[in-house]
Amino acid sequence: MAEVVKVFGVQRSPFSGRVEIALKLKGVDYEFFEEDLSNKSPLLLKYNPVHKKVPAFLHNGNAIAESQVILEYIDETWNNSPLILPKDPYDRAQARFWARFIDEKCFPTLRKVFWGREEPDKVKEELKELLKTLENELKDNKFFGGETIGFVDIVGNIIAYWVPCMLEAAGVELLTEEKYPRLYQWIHEFVNHDVVKETLPPRDELIAFYRGHRQSVSTSSR
The missing domain is CATH 1.20.1050.10 (Glutathione S-transferase Yfyf (Class Pi); Chain A, domain 2)
Known part of the structure; x- marks a missing residue:
């Protein structure tokens, strides 16, 4: 079964951009959903119900919020080179x-x-x-x-x-x-x-x- 990776973000957001950079560095395929921050989608509110902000990240049905947290998750889940965080x-x-x-x-x-x-x-x-x-x-x-x-x-x-x-x-x-x-x-x-x-x-x-x-x-x- 293919992995499902989705990113709910805004192209002009540096926080959304961080997630995309990490996924591209790792060679992970994903779908990007552009959000209208003046009219946030029900899915964004569902996947990031606490902060209600972009980015929201979805991997095989599991939702994660906050760009730095998402970066660490990506690095640990796809632990192939290049590593995002040092080993030491x-x-x-x-x-x-x-x-x-x-x-x-x-x-x-x-x-x-x-x-x-x-x-x-x-x-x-x-x-x-x-x-x-x-x-x-x-x-x-x-x-x-x-x-x-x-x-x-x-x-x-x-x-x-x-x-x-x-x-x-x-x-x-x-x-x-x-x-x-x-x-x-x-x-x-x-x-x-x-x-x-x-x-x-x-x-x-x-x-x-x-x-x-x-x-x-x-x-x-x-």
């Missing part, structure tokens, strides 16, 4: 730490910069420090996972692709090669990886979406 327990713990750093520290601060509502200069400085911390952790490696894409890189898709688009839409120049040469090179390597490129939404459309979102919120708040 310490290295695995470190990968989980930095992945959470991205989602719990970097992304919330990015959102503050994007909306520009909370002391913009102070928030920008905070984001700069967080990006510098990531820059230092990358060291001289091609990827956070070493020579191949790993857990932190996949979670870091939001830094590699969505952050530059959001910053450009907000008119903020921050993540430059001059300020973050290692991170900048990592971004180049990551977004041009054959598997990753297949999952990324068109850059111009993403920037237009964020600009429109900012404009609509600005207009409605007047």
